Amino acid sequence: ATAPCAPRGALIVFEGIDRCGKSTQSNMLVNTLRSRRVNVEHWRFPDRSTKIGQKIDDYLHNGVQQDDTAVHLLFTANRFEKRNEMLRLLAGGTTLVLDRYSYSGVAYTAAKGVPHLDSEYCRSVEVGLPAADLVVFMAMPPEQAAARGGFGAERYEKLDFQRKVAQQYEALKDSHWLTLDATLQPELIHQQVMGAALPMVENAARGAPLGRLWD
Ligand code: FDM
Ligand code: MG
Numbered sequence: 001a002t003a004p005c006a007p008r009g010a011l012i013v014f015e016g017i018d019r020c021g022k023s024t025q026s027n028m029l030v031n032t033l034r035s036r037r038v039n040v041e042h043w044r045f046p047d048r049s050t051k052i053g054q055k056i057d058d059y060l061h062n063g064v065q066q067d068d069t070a071v072h073l074l075f076t077a078n079r080f081e082k083r084n085e086m087l088r089l090l091a092g093g094t095t096l097v098l099d100r101y102s103y104s105g106v107a108y109t110a111a112k113g114v115p116h117l118d119s120e121y122c123r124s125v126e127v128g129l130p131a132a133d134l135v136v137f138m139a140m141p142p143e144q145a146a147a148r149g150g151f152g153a154e155r156y157e158k159l160d161f162q163r164k165v166a167q168q169y170e171a172l173k174d175s176h177w178l179t180l181d182a183t184l185q186p187e188l189i190h191q192q193v194m195g196a197a198l199p200m201v202e203n204a205a206r207g208a209p210l211g212r213l214w215d
Contacts, residue, residue: 016138131211
């Protein structure tokens with residue numbers, strides 16, 4: 001038998017195509033968890049505040065072509081540069097709610113269809129990062145997301161590309177993901193998110209071991 005692990009925070013990740021409502025739902029989750037006295041931090045990837053994150057931000061905002069592998073590895077490096085802090089917070093009992101993570105890294109790059117940048121390669125460079133306890137996948141038809149305000153401002157916000165990203169998410173998701181209908185009312189979605197997130201927070205507090213990518 002394995003020894004019981006120490007109490008820790010949970011790692012909860014929101015995924016989905018652009019404009020599907022991840023920011024709204026991750027905010028709602030953080031607020032409700034806080035109101036229940038759960039120690040929680042809200043992060044997003046890419047983290048544009050670091051030097052690597054600023055390079056990513058430049059890439060997303062200008063049309064200049066850059067090597068796709070180099071760009072992919074910037075997104076990955078942006079997670080690894082936060083790895084120790086993530087592990088420290090989780091071990092200290094803080095739950096982390098992430099707006100995008102490695103799953104975006106795989107889905108968006110694999111959607112480009114560059115031969116050697118397939119999903120297997122993309123997953124391989126994430127190895128060593130903590131795995132999410134819960135991935136909340138917000139499913140929305142790309143046409144509907146594209147019709148939302150603000151769509152089209154950034155590099156990947158093109159309907160054709162978003163369709164390919166949605167296909168990659170479909171291929172990537174497994175039975176442990178919570179797939180939600182992101183076209184429902186925010187409050188209804190939030191109730192479903194809470195129903196799945198709370199047990200994960202409780203499991204983590206009881207010392208359920210943290211997983212590792214790529215499992
Ligand atoms: N994105 C995000 C990637 O291509 N790879 C990644 O690893 C991550 C985390 O960056 F189009 C894409 C997804 C999106 C863009 O993200 C900016 P936000 O969440 O829309 O700011
Ligand atoms: Mg976006």
